[in-house]
Amino acid sequence: MNLSNGKTLAASGQNRNGTSGSWEDAGRVVKPSTPTRKPQPPKPENAVTIAVSSRVLFNMEPEQQYLKYQVEHENEPFSPGPAFSFVKALEAVNTRLRELYPQSEELFDVVLVTNNHAHVGLRLINTINHHHLFIERFCMTGGNSPIGYLKAYHTNLYLSADSAKVREALEEGIAAATMFTQEKMKEVSESQLRVAFDGDGVLFSDESERIFKAHGLDKFFEHEKAHENKPLDHGPLKGFLEALGKLQRKFFDKGLRMDCPIRTYLVTARSAASSAGAPKGPMLEKIRPHIFFDDQMFHVEGAAELGTVACHVPYGIAQKVAKK
Template sequence: MSSGFGKKLVIAISSRALFDLDDSHQIYQEQGLEAYARYQIDHEDDILSPGEAFPMVQKLLRINERLGGESRVEVLLLSRNSADTGLRVFNSIEHYGLDITRAAFSGGESPYRYVSAFGCHLFLSTDAQDVRSALENGVAAATLMSSSSPQEGSDSTLKFAFDGDAVLFSDESEQIYKSQGLDAFTENEKSSAREPMSGGPFKAFLSALHGLQAEFPPLESPIRTALVTARSAPAHERVIRTLRAWNIRIDESLFLGGLDKSAFLRAYGADVFFDDQELHCDSAGQHIATGHVPHGVANS
């Protein structure tokens, strides 16, 4: 990972995740690249509406203000646009007062290859293949799904929610569940309770969040994290001991034993939720911004 940003938390986001580009994307799909480029240039002074990730990005960038202007969070844009067609995106960034100054416009090619060069901890996109490519290159990444009724968190605190297996943790235990069933999974977790699990694709991102939280007194952090997992007792112990071994703090842990996660995510007030299973993402996405993590046995 590049060290050009020092100890900053670095998040890359696609233009379609940050802004609502559905109209212009439809033109691209139906009429082709030339018509799309002409449309974007003709409308480059028309401000784009916020997209799925916009509220999260706003809250992230406000963290720098909480630190007295010290820049500890960097949000950058990765886009398939050219710089010419991307001018509308930058005009919209300026309109909303977002402190985003770095971008890579890849002119129709996949921009994921710049994720590692920028040293990103997280990549959010609406393009599933770009997300898979980033994950394969060791970067936490998720495909942002369109919410039926997205809602911004009720306060200034930025709340991340994560599934456990195949997201924060490896899918080693989930593989047992898929191949041998619940009883074998439970027995394995009981017998391995004191053996920390391997990290999943979002471990490094969670660790970076933990480091940023440490910049604030415990009760004053502008970031909260939650584990929202289908696990229940006795499979909870290995999770707790794993996080303890990693020396990573999770603010809230919900062991739901297979209950639907949506109501709990709403009660927590999640700004964004990451899960590896599309069924869970579809359910949660009706209420909050949700990122599908195409990783592990559930996505084989």
């Protein structure tokens, strides 16, 4: 079964608990019913929507391309991928939010995005149940671009292993980053979400980075001094940080500023124009974020080597330099 008209693929079957599973049109995506009653997912316009590809939520390679293998092993769950702990932390925050605001739909909402065949979808459903993940929305693109679906879900962040799709999302103004499978991953908090960001080219524009690349470090410092009272323009992930801040304030309003389950960090080598700065891996190793975003592979690779789940934001001048 393969669609060529941009619609999602539909399939149905039985999951590991004997409940029915289904893949439907992306506008109506639902997860199979489960034996216990769970809260309904929020409307996309009210939620902080995180779209995650199946290849980063679970370790699906190398056998993912073999349909016969997937059908024969549909009851064997995939192991957790690099985005798994991040998604679990989102669910932990949702639990706290529902306790404080039972009627509110201002929650994290995870959408699983995949190009895989519908029969692989059955194994994905079984895997989600096995790991007790609360994912109610699925989007199977049939190999087509996910951009239309991401916009329909009002996506605040898109995580994928496909760098071309990440670039396409960024070009459409959707916060996005490329995730990589890594051998080493540090243990992270199960109750507190920790998200770390680079500055230039991630939260902020790469204006200063362009000055440094074109004219050197002295001109960079001159530019910084001349514009020290002028805020930098926004970068591709500024909106996602703002969405996190909005949920943080809901905890602050309940007097939980010190006990807030959302922590955000700015980790930058800005004093030496990021590309010349010290490695960020050692600092991130102490922070132990669930996810770290940087526009330079040097820092992404360095963080990953020390066990931090690091994502690449292919944005701005750093990408042009890297291609040379």
